[in-house]
Amino acid sequence: MKILICFFSASGKTKKVAEIISKELNSDLYEITPEKKYTSEDLNGYNVKSRTYIEYTTKNSRPKIKDKNANIEKYDIILLGFPIWWHIAPPIINTFLEMYNFTGKKIILFGTSMSDNFGETVLYLKDSCKGSDIIEGKIFTSIIESEIKKFIKSIKSIISI
Numbered sequence: 001m002k003i004l005i006c007f008f009s010a011s012g013k014t015k016k017v018a019e020i021i022s023k024e025l026n027s028d029l030y031e032i033t034p035e036k037k038y039t040s041e042d043l044n045g046y047n048v049k050s051r052t053y054i055e056y057t058t059k060n061s062r063p064k065i066k067d068k069n070a071n072i073e074k075y076d077i078i079l080l081g082f083p084i085w086w087h088i089a090p091p092i093i094n095t096f097l098e099m100y101n102f103t104g105k106k107i108i109l110f111g112t113s114m115s116d117n118f119g120e121t122v123l124y125l126k127d128s129c130k131g132s133d134i135i136e137g138k139i140f141t142s143i144i145e146s147e148i149k150k151f152i153k154s155i156k157s158i159i160s161i
Contacts, residue, residue: 001160002074007081008032008092010043013112017140018081020148021110025159028075032082032096035064045085052085061091065099072100077159081110084139087119094128103131108155110137 005022008031009015015031022029042051055061072078082089089111107129109118118136125134135158138151 001076003027003077003079003159004030004070004072004075005079005081006030006032006070006096008034008083008090008096009081009112010038010083010090013140013143014081014083016143017110017112017148018079020143020145021079021081021152024149024152025079027079030070031067032092033066034092035066052090055091056086056088062095062098063090063092065092065095068099070096070100072102072105076105078102078105078107079110079137080107081112084111084113084115084119084121087115087117088121088124093125097125097128101131102129106133106135106158108135108137108158110151111139112143113139113141115139116141 003025005018005027007014007018018029038051044050045052047053055063082093116139118139122134122136137155140147
């Protein structure tokens, strides 16, 4: 089984988690990079004029992605990481999922958040990657390497290593 760790990280937290997972699984790493980087003002979800608020409240918002060469076809399992915004994945994750064919692939989610659950994330992402099997993995409320390793251990039967 070939594994790819894909992640979007606006503040760097999700990137740290993804790097630890990638190192532990000795797998490839792919960063989902927006064409326009998110600023701290963009990330202020309490401001109705912030970019993240507008993206979240605009139906079918699909922020553009800079790099479009994830080579998804080479992998069987995708671990997909992102921060949780308003109890779902950021819309850029839908953009990413709609760029590739995930039919027959397992997608295991991991996230970073102040809360400890995915909310409606799977439901929100399902239509963007039809034919795949989306599995809720783990939300990390802090970056503790032992917790990340525990998560990896918990999914080993799913990823067959």
